[in-house]
Amino acid sequence: MHASLSRVYWLLIAPAVLLMLVFYIYPLVQVLWISVTDPVPGFGNYMELIDRPLIHRIWITTLRICVITTSITVIAGYAVAYAMAQVGERQRTWMMFCLLLTFWLSVLIRAFAWVMLLRTQGIVNTGLQEMGLIDEPLRLVRNEFGVIVGMVHFMLPLAVLPIYSNMTGIEARLVSAARGLGASPFEAFFNIYLPLSKPGIIAATILVFVFSLGFFITPALLGGGKVVMISEYIQVSFEETLRWGQATMLASTLLFSVLLSLALVARFVDLKKVFGAR
Amino acid sequence: MPDGSNGTRSGHALSLRSLSKHYGSLAAVDNVDLDIPHGSFLTLLGPSGSGKTTILMSIAGFVEPSGGQILLDDTDITRRPPDKRNFGMVFQGYALFPHMTVAENIWFPLKVRGISKSAAGDKIRAALELVQLGHLADRYPSQLSGGQQQRVALARALVFEPDLLLLDEPLSALDKKLRADLQWELKSLHQRLGTTFIYVTHDQEEALSMSDEIVILRDGKIEQQGGPGLLYEKPATRFVADFLGKSNFLTGKITEITADGFAYDVGGHSLVQDGKPAASLHDTVLVALRPEKISLSPDRSQMPNALQGRISAFNYFGAAYHFQIQTEGLGEVIATVPAWTCAIDPTVGGEIWLGWEPNASVTVRES
Numbered sequence: 095m096h097a098s099l100s101r102v103y104w105l106l107i108a109p110a111v112l113l114m115l116v117f118y119i120y121p122l123v124q125v126l127w128i129s130v131t132d133p134v135p136g137f138g139n140y141m142e143l144i145d146r147p148l149i150h151r152i153w154i155t156t157l158r159i160c161v162i163t164t165s166i167t168v169i170a171g172y173a174v175a176y177a178m179a180q181v182g183e184r185q186r187t188w189m190m191f192c193l194l195l196t197f198w199l200s201v202l203i204r205a206f207a208w209v210m211l212l213r214t215q216g217i218v219n220t221g222l223q224e225m226g227l228i229d230e231p232l233r234l235v236r237n238e239f240g241v242i243v244g245m246v247h248f249m250l251p252l253a254v255l256p257i258y259s260n261m262t263g264i265e266a267r268l269v270s271a272a273r274g275l276g277a278s279p280f281e282a283f284f285n286i287y288l289p290l291s292k293p294g295i296i297a298a299t300i301l302v303f304v305f306s307l308g309f310f311i312t313p314a315l316l317g318g319g320k321v322v323m324i325s326e327y328i329q330v331s332f333e334e335t336l337r338w339g340q341a342t343m344l345a346s347t348l349l350f351s352v353l354l355s356l357a358l359v360a361r362f363v364d365l366k367k368v369f370g371a372r
Numbered sequence: 373m374p375d376g377s378n379g380t381r382s383g384h385a386l387s388l389r390s391l392s393k394h395y396g397s398l399a400a401v402d403n404v405d406l407d408i409p410h411g412s413f414l415t416l417l418g419p420s421g422s423g424k425t426t427i428l429m430s431i432a433g434f435v436e437p438s439g440g441q442i443l444l445d446d447t448d449i450t451r452r453p454p455d456k457r458n459f460g461m462v463f464q465g466y467a468l469f470p471h472m473t474v475a476e477n478i479w480f481p482l483k484v485r486g487i488s489k490s491a492a493g494d495k496i497r498a499a500l501e502l503v504q505l506g507h508l509a510d511r512y513p514s515q516l517s518g519g520q521q522q523r524v525a526l527a528r529a530l531v532f533e534p535d536l537l538l539l540d541e542p543l544s545a546l547d548k549k550l551r552a553d554l555q556w557e558l559k560s561l562h563q564r565l566g567t568t569f570i571y572v573t574h575d576q577e578e579a580l581s582m583s584d585e586i587v588i589l590r591d592g593k594i595e596q597q598g599g600p601g602l603l604y605e606k607p608a609t610r611f612v613a614d615f616l617g618k619s620n621f622l623t624g625k626i627t628e629i630t631a632d633g634f635a636y637d638v639g640g641h642s643l644v645q646d647g648k649p650a651a652s653l654h655d656t657v658l659v660a661l662r663p664e665k666i667s668l669s670p671d672r673s674q675m676p677n678a679l680q681g682r683i684s685a686f687n688y689f690g691a692a693y694h695f696q697i698q699t700e701g702l703g704e705v706i707a708t709v710p711a712w713t714c715a716i717d718p719t720v721g722g723e724i725w726l727g728w729e730p731n732a733s734v735t736v737r738e739s
Contacts, residue, residue: 265467267463267465267467268467268469268470270434270454270463270467271461271463271467271469272469272480272484273433273434273453273454273455274432274433274434274454274455274457274459274460274461274538275455275460275461275480275481275484275528275529275532276455276458276481276484276485276532277455277480277484278455278484281455281484282455285480285483285484286469289471290470290471
């Protein structure tokens, strides 16, 4: 390439690089720095991961909620994406519209809406009571159930979009070919369609899991302080107990777990391919 | 098993009874009756939109007919799902499973019939040998050339000994030379196996070179049906004469009817034709004349039909010359002559004579 041309390219991306350096990389380095210097230099904060049962509990809660949320979201998202890939053009446009509609509502409002629906005097409980199905109101919020409901609702489009985009690349003829060769509808699905939609499933799983790990507002509101996930505990440490060393340590650990899970997945699949970079 | 021996397995017969498929008000297939004898190689030939693919897809079970029946050896299979029909199918573009190796692709129809991969080993190998791809068993489809993918699709469609083999324009994606090679292979495969082949194409050369029987379709109906030779030599309609090969069309008035033919007038030229006309004296008649049945000479031809013309353009194809000749009365006429026996000097503007025998041309219906 021409040397002066390459300089122009660098000039063009310089603002973006600068922005990343000042507002992303620098704070990140700060976070990492504080986690090994406050209150005293060393890995004392990180020892808490091993020593403190409270942090163990929070981590286990977080992982459990993430795994359950991711499993439900990806399975439900697969069903929605599959339906979208099969229906006609008109229905597909409507389905896509309804799917993206949820993005127009702030996550805060959605979480409050779920609280209204699921609380003791909410429409779900009173409805079930009036139908005579339950005597006592069920506890649907301020527990993991409520958190998972809210998180699945938020994550669903994130699962549907990559799966759907992958499915549009699957030749419908391949399923017909399988049927013609003697496969029942189920055999054709499990032997042909499902394996071919695997990249979409992996992309959706990574996306939803990574998002879930650091999720804050929905668990904080629907958990009502009873279900504490890592990000909520980080906020508490930063703003209430003012233990910045501990907060930054947890934030860094969160970052490392995201990188670790990506590295684990990358051992089995080509991530560049999954996310369409290749 | 495709073991290469002849006549060990006789194919099955298939019949269509008033088969129809409507899409809204459009009749893609309109009341088609067809009997396909066992062991035959039948081609459905037609332009796009003629209904040939819809008929094939109905036979395969992917399209549900709006009316009529499909009978396999007198058993009604009209409503049977595709996986219960036991037909092999080669799709346009092959439809190989990209996440499976060649061997796994060929194993697939056996797998869904409950045969384990180890038990299917011999059959997979035999099917691969049948299409000369034994050395590529562990490749993925994306690593194969078009012709090789085509052969894998064929092996996969044959490995489970289907009652019928359905082929949907299987050669259309290949280059010309490869297509010609695979035509030979398909034909010899058909002779070795004895399976009934139903072949869909819009390529008239493929249809002529391989089929026992050709069905020409137009707007969802059968236009004409018969052996390749019959269809080429005795087209019944203008459409068939034009679609299968090329033809010059002469429209004239009958001036005289004799015992074994008739005379007719086209633009002032009196021409003679063998055979009884479908029309009576003074009626209009349509005659189709193949370009290769016209002889060209520098002087007036001794043939009963002769007229003069001027070369307006010509193409040289090595084996033959294709001429466009401007005539008075008949308009532009196309003629093909073998290059090495070409009697005239091929120059644009050259004056030459055309001639043909009364049995060279054939009367056809307008539609």
